[in-house]
Amino acid sequence: MRPASFEYHKAADIEDAVRLLAEFGDEGRPIAGGQSLVPMMNLRLARPGHLVDINALALDEIEFDGGVMRVGALVRHERYAGDPRIAEHFPALLDAVHWIGHPTIRRHGSIGGSLSHADPTAELPAAAVLYDATMIVRSLEGERRIAAADFFESAYVTALQPGDLLVAVEFPVPPANSTGSFMEIGERRGDFAIASVGAAIEFEAGVITKAAIVCCGADLVAIRAPDIEAFLIGKPLDAPPAKEAGAMFAAEVEPSSDHVAGAEYKTALIGELTQRAVEAACARALERK
Structure with a gap:
């Protein structure tokens, strides 16, 4: 199919972009890589x-400043996946980006586009929620900051x-004694996820001192599991109760059946992925001791 007719405008800078978007209102959409928007238009x-x-805008830098990593909305998936600082500080984010589509999508797609698209099975919204990221939004009225947990509404x-x-998007840089992992299952590599689970932990003296767990595929947005996060605190890295954590998450979620998988299968999958994510994060922590 072909898209419905539209008019094309190339923004010269951020001010020009927000002016145009304000002028067009509901009829205006920004486009960068177009990896999500163009198929939906077709x-x-x-x-x-x-x-x-918006490709001409100066939004393609990755900056570390004051304990925060700021990633410009036009940074392509391929680029930040290859940044060694991501591997050092945000291993779950690095894991997540490797699950995004296929090489062409990772080459052209942008972090801002993926986050704004808010696909309920997408990896980046889940990673943003996992790491308590903050979205930086501009309009004619100025700039505002929105926590990831509040940014994704449905x-x-x-x-x-x-x-x-x-x-x-800004990510607080975790301390040196931290690590994480991100696990996903889809029908085929590069397909949309059936479910995925991310884990981020901090550790000291062989035990977990802080934990974050996120899941997508169980609801219309990525969800955290605060009771499981609290349950993991104080548990040993060399024998984490990962199976119990998975059972807890599986008992909490109520996914819906769809054309790909039934609710019962998704529930079991979330439990298994939680176990694997926790085990992988703890294994990485032990390697860094």
Whole structure:
């Protein structure tokens, strides 16, 4: 199929982009790599009247400053996946990006595009929630900051309003005594996930001192598991209760059946992936001791 007709505009800078988006309102959409938007337009699931090309904007840097990693919205998946600082500080994020689509998608797709698209099975929204990221949004009214947990409101729905532009995402840099992992299962490599689970831990003297667990595929947005996070604190790295944590998460979620998998299978899968993610994170912690 072909997309419905639209007008194309190339923004010169951030101010120009937000001006155009404000002018077009609900009819305007920013476009960078187009890896999510263009297929939806071709299927006529999305019909913007105006596309604002933001590729010329200065939003393609990865900066570490004051305990925060700021990733510009136009940084491509392939680029931050190859940054050694990501591997050092955000191993679960690095794991997650390797599950994103296929090489062409990772080469052209941007972090801002994926986050703004808010696919309920996408890896980056889950990683943003796992690491307590903050979305930096610009509009004609100025800049505002939105916590990842508040940014994703439902499937393909975010806190972005007409005229808004996601310009960056900020991740608090975890301490040196931290690590994590991200596990996923799909029908085939590169397909949308059936379910995925990420784990991030801090550790000291051979035990877990802080934990974060996130799952996507069980709800319309990525969800955290605070009771399981609390349960893992104080547990030994060399014998973590990963199976018990998986059983707890499986007991909490209520996924819906779809054309790919039934609810019962998804529930079991989330339990298994939780166990694997916790075990992998603890194994990495032991390697770093």
